[in-house]
Amino acid sequence: MIELGGSMTIDDVVALADRRDEVELPATVVDAVARLHQQAADLSTRYATYGRTTGVGANRSASIPPDDVDYGMRLLRSHAVDAGDPLPPRTVRSMLAVRLIQLCVPGAGLDPAILLGLQRMINDDALPQVLQYASIGTGDLAALAGTALTLIGERPASAALTPMAPWGADSALPFMSSSALTVGRSCLAVEELLRLERASSVIYMLSFVALDGNPSAFSPAAARAAAATQVETVARRLRALYADRADPERPPARIQDPYGLRVYPVAHGSVVASLWSLVRQLERTLNAAQENPLFDADGDQVVHHGAFYQASLSLELDGATLALALTAPITHSRIRMLNDPDTNGGNPFLAADAHGSSGLMMVEYVAAGAIAEIRNAAQPASVGTLVLSRGAEEDATFASQGIHQLERSAAAYRVLLCCELVGAVRLLRQRGIVTELTGVLGEALDLASALPRDDEDRDLRGDIATAEPLLDRLGQLI
Incomplete structure (x- = not known):
C-alpha cells in the first residue's frame, strides 16, 4: 500500500500505473485538504477568485453570481473535449496517480471528497476514457474534466464506480488545473x-x-x-x-x-x-x-x-x-x-x-x-x-x-x-x-x-x- 503525503517518487507513479500496489490516503492529509477547503470558501467571499467567482480564459472578467450552483458542472462539461484513439489504461492510471499525489499537497482548495473518489477510482481500476488529442498549453484540461465527469457518473468508467454528487465551482477548475497526464x-x-x-x-x-x-x-x-x-x-x-x-x-x-x-x-x-x-x-x-x-x-x-x-x-x-x-x-x-x-x-x-x-x-x-x-x-x-x-x-x-x-x-x-x-x-x-x-x-x-x-x-x-x-x-x- 502506497501512503500518500510527503515526497512521492516516479516509482510510486509507475507502481500504481502497473497495478502493483494500491493507494492509501492518511487522515492527516485529508484533514489538511478539508481545512484549506473551508479557508478557500471564506477567501472566495472576500476576493475575486478565478474560475470560482469569475469565468475562465477569455471569460475571466465575467462575474459568476453566488447563486449559480450549476457553474462548476458547466465548466467541466464544456472542457471535457478530446478526440482520437483512446490512451492505454496504464497511461490513464499514471495520470490519476499523479493528480491524486498533487492534490495531497494542499493548495487547490477543493472538496476533500474528491480525493477519496479518486482513490476509489485508482484502487478499483474504474478508469475514465481519455482520448489522444486534447488540450495543449497550460494544463491537461480535457483529460481531467473527463475524469471528473466519470467520477460524477456522467461518463462511463471501465468498471463499476459509485458516482459522486455533482461538483460545485469550488472544485471544478481546481481539479482540472494540472498537467497530470503529461507528468504521468x-x-x-x-x-x-x-x-x-x-x-x-x-x-x-x-x-x-x-x-x-x-x-x-x-x-x-x-x-x-x-x-x-x-x-x-x-x-x-x-x-x-x-x-x-x-x-x-x-x-x-x-x-x-x-x-x-x-x-x-x-x-x-x-x-x-x-x-x-x-x-x-x-x-x-x-x-x-x-x-x-x-x-x-x-x-x-x-x-x-x-x-x-x-x-x-x-x-x-x-x-x-x-x-x-x-x-x-x-x-x-x-x-x-x-x-x-x-x-x-x-x-x-x-x-x-x-x-x-x-x-x-x-x-x-x-x-x-x-x-x-x-x-x-x-x-x-x-x-x-x-x-x-x-x-x-x-x-x-x-x-x-x-x-x-x-x-x-x-x-x-x-x-x-x-x-x-x-x-x-x-x-x-x-x-x-x-x-x-x-x-x-x-x-x-x-x-x-x-x-x-x-x-x-x-x-x-x-x-x-x-x-x-x-x-x-x-x-x-x-
Missing part, C-alpha cells in the same frame, strides 16, 4: 528509458568485446578529461563490465577505435545526465501544488500566478529526446562495425556464407529507420507555442507535445538496441568468445541464448522480436 506519461517514459540506458551499456560491452575494442576510452583519465556530467558514472560501469572476461590479456585490435566505440562514455553520459535531470524535474512537479488560483493558507490569500507554466518540464523532455538523437548515430556505427569484415574479422554482414549472402544487412537498415524516427522526434517542442482563448493564453507551451515525442523516441530506441544486440551476439558466437564471458556479461549472454543460432540467410523479423523483451531484463543486470 513522462514518469512512465523516463522509468523505461532508465532501464534501456542501462541495457545499452551491457549491449555496448558485448559489441566492444566482440570487436576487441580499446578500453582506454573508458579509463579514469579519459573520463576526467571529458569534463562532463555522468561520464565517470558510465565509464565506471563499463570498467566493471569489462572485467567480466576470462581472457583479460587479449590485446585491443586498434590503437584508436572508431567513434562508435570510443565516444560512447561521453555520448551516453549525456543521456544519463538528461534522464536524471528529467527525473528531478518530474519529482518536483509531482510534489508541488501548482493550481491556479492557489490558496495560500499561511498568508490567508488567493494567489493568481503562472507556476503551472511548464517551461522547465518542456525543456527537460526536449533534452532527453535530443540526448537520444545524439547517441543514436554512434549505436549505428557499432552495428556497421559488427557487419564490416574489416572490423568483425569474418564475413560481410556476419553471413554464414561469404558469397553474396546478406546476413544482417537489413538489420542495419532497420536500425537506420529507427534513427530516422528518433531524429524526427527531436525537433524541440519547447520552441512551439500557440495563442489560445482569444489571447488570454498568449504563449501556451507545447509541453504535452514534448512527451509525445519522447515516447516516439523511446520506442525507436528500443528497436535500435535490439538491432545491436542481435549483431553483437552473433559475432560473439561466430568468434567463440561466448564462453569467455563471466559475471554480468555472462548473465547477459545467458539471456541472449533465446536468440536463434542459425546464421543462414532467413527472415530476421523474429530475431528482433525475440530481442525486444530481453532489453528490460538486461537493464536490470546493472
